[in-house]
Amino acid sequence: MGVDFDSDLGKLQRLMAESIAGTTRRNAILNELQIQAGNTIIDVGCGAGHLLTHLAKAVGDSGTIYGLDPSKAQLDQARKRCSEFENINYIEKNADQSQLENNSCNSVTSTQALEYVPDVEPALDEITRILKSGGAFVNVSILWDHFKFYGADEKLNGKVHEAYRAHCSHQMLPMELPGKLERRGFENIKDRSLAFVITRRNGNSPARYSEALMANFALTQGLSAEEILDWKSQLERAEQQGRFGFTSFPVLTSASLSQR
Ligand SMILES: C[S@@+](CC[C@H](N)C(=O)[O-])C[C@H]1O[C@@H](n2cnc3c(N)ncnc32)[C@H](O)[C@@H]1O
Numbered sequence: 073m074g075v076d077f078d079s080d081l082g083k084l085q086r087l088m089a090e091s092i093a094g095t096t097r098r099n100a101i102l103n104e105l106q107i108q109a110g111n112t113i114i115d116v117g118c119g120a121g122h123l124l125t126h127l128a129k130a131v132g133d134s135g136t137i138y139g140l141d142p143s144k145a146q147l148d149q150a151r152k153r154c155s156e157f158e159n160i161n162y163i164e165k166n167a168d169q170s171q172l173e174n175n176s177c178n179s180v181t182s183t184q185a186l187e188y189v190p191d192v193e194p195a196l197d198e199i200t201r202i203l204k205s206g207g208a209f210v211n212v213s214i215l216w217d218h219f220k221f222y223g224a225d226e227k228l229n230g231k232v233h234e235a236y237r238a239h240c241s242h243q244m245l246p247m248e249l250p251g252k253l254e255r256r257g258f259e260n261i262k263d264r265s266l267a268f269v270i271t272r273r274n275g276n277s278p279a280r281y282s283e284a285l286m287a288n289f290a291l292t293q294g295l296s297a298e299e300i301l302d303w304k305s306q307l308e309r310a311e312q313q314g315r316f317g318f319t320s321f322p323v324l325t326s327a328s329l330s331q332r
Pocket residue numbers: 077089116117118119120121122140141142143146165166167168182183184185186188189190
């Protein structure tokens with residue numbers, strides 16, 4: 073069972089997108105895409121559309137943005153957020169069913185979405201099909217094995233993290249992407265770490281949202297409410313005592329499709 077992005081976790085997702093981690097990630101993507109006015113760009117798994125507004129501004133009125141996501145609830149939020157832009161089109165489909173024309177996009181981007189697609193191969197085939205020769209693919213996915221809290225009792229902490237593994241299909245997608253892209257004719261394949269560490273949290277810390285997401289999910293995987301309360305209070309205590317930590321390791325993978 074995966075994360076339910078339509079539920080109140082959507083609120084945490086929004087707060088996360090607006091945190092420093094979300095902003096840093098979006099800036100890195102926009103920088104890598106080298107957008108020009110008039111471009112056509114698709115954001116695969118666009119969620120609530122935080123990147124779409126930036127893409128829409130960058131391509132201008134002569135450009136076209138597609139936001140693809142299978143979740144109606146997410147696209148409804150995206151429509152609301154992006155209501156002032158007329159150059160954004162929404163596609164309520166899975167990543168392997170964009171239904172766009174062959175060679176129609178200057179760039180394809182995706183943020184923390186492909187790791188949730190159980191069979192990522194047809195999704196990458198689709199991305200390759202719709203990308204123009206020489207077009208850019210920019211993906212950010214998290215190395216989930218390094219998405220970790222420190223400071224709670226080791227055994228309980230391990231149990232919570234182990235339960236969280238079921239929240240997505242691919243724990244280490246960035247390690248597998250280069251080969252998958254190379255086999256599809258991509259070149260200039262580069263990886264860039266967007267890793268961060270947090271040892272002190274404020275109210276708007278990505279570590280707080282991540283803790284809540286992980287705790288909610290662990291509850292759906294059979295951990296008891298008591299265990300989750302314990303885990304949270306142990307983290308809180310660790311922080312008060314200056315021995316708390318949270319690490320996340322997003323990776324930006326960029327590549328260009330060789331001329332066909
Ligand atoms: C963690 S959210 C990321 C949303 C957005 N890219 C962001 O960075 O805020 C993951 C998104 O992937 C979408 N998703 C899940 N399965 C998908 C699929 N098969 N194809 C495309 N998107 C999918 C979810 O609906 C959700 O909106």
